[in-house]
Amino acid sequence: MQNKRILVTGAAGFIGSNICFALQEKGYDVLGLDNFSVGEKGNLKGFDGKIIDADIRNFDWASEKVNAIIHEAAITDTTVKDREMMLEVNTEAFKRLVEHCLQHNIHLVYASSAAVYGRGKVPMKEEQEKDILSHYAESKYEMDKFSQGKFAEFENKKLKLVGLRYFNVYGPREASKMKTGMASMAWQLYRQMKQGQRPRVFKHGEQTRDQVYVKDVVQATLKALEAKENGVYNVGSGKETSFNRIIEELNKQLGTRLEPEYIENPYAHYQPATLADISNTQKFLGYEPGYDIAKGIADYVQFLRRNNL
């Protein structure tokens, strides 16, 4: 098996923890690193690998010998106003990690974000003009640009360097993100409806997002370790889902008939729609989404029920 020993950063977070479990199931030797600023130990309950409590800004990467690193750690609160901190954690720490991987022959897959497209036209293609609306989006785009300058060097050493622009991810182990209010709409609407409240969405719930189930995100991330070509790829479902549709699927799964309550949208520049063009991801990673919104919500609600959430 290639890439036997893999380090996952952001391991105690939403996506990182799901990646840790998937790798563990496949028999990899997995190490998880997190500073627990947002992620929680509870997300790693049942994970047998080593857990490193450390900060990506000053961790000595050479202290652990690994074949590959999956880099998920980041400030994920997209509303953070401290630009310097955002760039230091998300971009600068990443640049040092890239150099380390190149020097020590380590494959690197990292989380970028669909935030780089802002209110751009849909379907969103990797090469289209970017619309940077936050420091978060800037920090991710800077990661992508830095990587683009390094693809050839990685290629020369037969190493992978792959960035993944995740769209709106939902699924198991995201509750810890409520600390920053960044959990998915699926989770927030589920919580309201579970308590018998009408689900609240901005008028009139017809805004669409590419909602991608975390199991598909994990699939794409693991496939990136075997990418045919280094690059930056979209990771979405390839489908648009309105907020009303999420509510419809939740009603089905919960056996309720709760009508949405439409509230005023205070944001002048709210994205009307996001949608991933996933043709490159299909071609170069062999990625195929397995969960449309109906299947994803059904699987998610089953998980939440099993865990009394």
Ligand SMILES: NC(=O)c1ccc[n+]([C@@H]2O[C@H](COP(=O)([O-])OP(=O)(O)OC[C@H]3O[C@@H](n4cnc5c(N)ncnc54)[C@H](O)[C@@H]3O)[C@@H](O)[C@H]2O)c1
């Ligand atoms: N969830 C989504 O919809 C989505 C969409 C696009 C991109 N992403 C990206 O995917 C990655 C994972 O996001 P997530 O949704 O799991 O969020 P998350 O907040 O649950 O995970 C991020 C983890 O990184 C850790 N972390 C933060 N700063 C750190 C530091 N300095 N040192 C070490 N650890 C640190 C946090 O404690 C947390 O556990 C992030 O890079 C995020 O930008 C997520």
